[in-house]
Amino acid sequence: MGVTKTNLFTEDQNKIAAFAKAFAHPARVAILQKLKEINSCYNGDLVVDLGLAQATISQHLKALKEVGVIKGTISGTSVSYCIDPIVWKELNEEMNSLFSLDFGCGSEDCC
Amino acid sequence: MGVTKTNLFTEDQNKIAAFAKAFAHPARVAILQKLKEINSCYNGDLVVDLGLAQATISQHLKALKEVGVIKGTISGTSVSYCIDPIVWKELNEEMNSLFSLDFGCGSEDCC
DNA sequence: TTACTTCATTGCAATATTACGATTAATAAA
DNA sequence: TTTATTAATCGTAATATTGCAATGAAGTAA
Numbered sequence A, B: 001m002g003v004t005k006t007n008l009f010t011e012d013q014n015k016i017a018a019f020a021k022a023f024a025h026p027a028r029v030a031i032l033q034k035l036k037e038i039n040s041c042y043n044g045d046l047v048v049d050l051g052l053a054q055a056t057i058s059q060h061l062k063a064l065k066e067v068g069v070i071k072g073t074i075s076g077t078s079v080s081y082c083i084d085p086i087v088w089k090e091l092n093e094e095m096n097s098l099f100s101l102d103f104g105c106g107s108e109d110c111c
Numbered sequence C: 001t002t003a004c005t006t007c008a009t010t011g012c013a014a015t016a017t018t019a020c021g022a023t024t025a026a027t028a029a030a
Numbered sequence D: 001t002t003t004a005t006t007a008a009t010c011g012t013a014a015t016a017t018t019g020c021a022a023t024g025a026a027g028t029a030a
Helices: A011-023 A026-037 A046-050 A054-067 A085-100 B011-023 B026-037 B046-050 B054-067 B085-100
Strands: A070-075 A078-083 B070-075 B078-083
Touching: A011 A026, A011 A054, A011 A085, A011 B011, A011 B026, A026 A046, A026 A054, A026 A070, A026 A078, A026 B011, A026 B085, A046 A054, A054 A070, A078 A085, A085 B026, A085 B085, B011 B026, B011 B054, B011 B085, B026 B046, B026 B054, B026 B070, B026 B078, B046 B054, B054 B070, B078 B085
Parallel strands: none
Antiparallel strands: A070 A078, B070 B078
């Protein structure tokens, strides 16, 4: 059916999945890296930088905004984008909690 | 066109995106959490645990295997799954590198 | 006002993903 | 051998995603 059965999973699991989706496309990874790299608001030309059509990039930015990882403010003719520090931190913690625990399979009787 | 233009991006960006896809569905998050939780090989019944059809779960497991995060060995009637420690570590580092750097936007003249 | 610029939105087409029933393959148990 | 049992695969349907041209909206500059 192509539709995720969200109700089967915990809120946490759905949240992690939603966050992960933000990184699940190289263009969005590239955008986020750019925003981090410049270490502040971005005013450059993502269309030139990424090589995708303007409409496509706008769509990716929208997706990132919907997850909340980035925010943008209109300033005159152009829009400035930057990472939302609060959400970024939450994302970071969410990911850390996934990776934090040790796990086995170091034992030889395993897989 | 529904097809990602992989060639426009760096190998690293594509890799991160591929890894992120492993987490981009709550069922796969649930599976990975389960594998970590039990801290070794899994022989339980994911169908009962997750509430999805057997075919669907098999599909998710295949996806995870293709990324390399998990591995499975056939032992008699059933298959044991566990996280691949090597790939898991790589994944962890990849994610850390994304989140590691500080970024601005703390300044008030920003967004 | 009339361009011009820039980003968002709309409307498509192509492809990918999610889900499941049915089938198949492989082993274990009788 | 026959009969479970278990997981992978196939086929199909529904929905989501990706990408872009065209258009729209809102400002700037002339």
